[in-house]
Amino acid sequence: MENALRVRRRAQTAREIHVAALELCQEHGLDAVTTEAISSRAGISLRTFFNYFPNKEAAIVHRPPDFPEAAAKEFAEGNGSLLEDMRGLLVAHLTQIDQNRKAGLLIQALLRDNPGLKNAHEASMRGLISELATILATRLGPDKDHLGDILAVVVICAIKKALDSWLVEEDRLLADSIDEILVNLQQLGLVLQ
Amino acid sequence: MENALRVRRRAQTAREIHVAALELCQEHGLDAVTTEAISSRAGISLRTFFNYFPNKEAAIVHRPPDFPEAAAKEFAEGNGSLLEDMRGLLVAHLTQIDQNRKAGLLIQALLRDNPGLKNAHEASMRGLISELATILATRLGPDKDHLGDILAVVVICAIKKALDSWLVEEDRLLADSIDEILVNLQQLGLVLQ
DNA sequence: CGCAAATATTGCACACAGTGCATTTTCGTG
């Protein structure tokens, strides 16, 4: 009952569907792309498509990279300033996004032009938010769950804002985007006094 | 070309559809409710339903009360502590929600039991968020747009959290919920130093 | 190896969602 292989294969198929969806959107525009077309380009049946994604929007947005476990642990156990400790977490996370800059750009462009994708995007963000909320719960300790939840929301929101500038401006440094996030959060802290 | 009357009629019809949708959900559960059933209970054709809402989820969630203009203006032009000035805005907003406590409770219960409603709910929240962002832009002045956007997100998030406790606990005072919101935001400010 | 169990893929049928378009009805206004 060793399913590590199966898990990897599943993830691979999902990625293939995702890529097929992105390519078709680039070629014909989101509205002209059907789940059937995606399935056939990905070399699977329509029925199988729905085994992997609930709808085409989900296939397009797929899921954002998670927070690497090592960085999460380090942050959760850190005891410096929260914002400074968070830098490592952000570096780890944004680095992963950087790996896949091309897909990121494409998805972002699609999001701009197709408001109908917003729901799917938000849904995938909810996953990230709750992952971060879990990490923050460890860091903040008990009885701070509301605070942790809210903080998670605001951090993800700041990351999204930074990605907007980062993916657009070709030669922007990753470090600058991270600074932007931290500065925004710090300003938020000031204004909430 | 005086369309004030038409606007009111339109809003009324939308409300009737909304109510019909809520009633049917209560009776048969969300999954068993079709757009056709909603239309027919509301006394309109299926085609007309889609003139008012893009899908049944939107009809169920409808739209949350906005921030009353007077309170918004007062907050935008205030110059005390941001959080204290915000209290008036929150009072005005939550009071409106209180007017319709019954529907609020029902919608909240539906949201708990039907994850499929989350998207529609988030979509309607986006409207509120951008409304608040506009208000905050006035209050904060220029060059703070990112900060205003992020702040709007976090405030709406705090409101949602407070509503969770408020709608559940029967005899909770509105004032307490508002305090809860402000305390959460203040704690957030502290932790972001 | 080769079998049995678990898991993944697929085809088919079907009910519902959502849209475009042309037509009809309603209703405020002059």
Next chain:
DNA sequence: CACGAAAATGCACTGTGTGCAATATTTGCG
């Protein structure tokens, strides 16, 4: 009352998403 804009409607049609049962593939194990 009559006109015209806005709203409601009917109809046809494409695409979505699911349940179910059959088939194929992979995995663990004797």
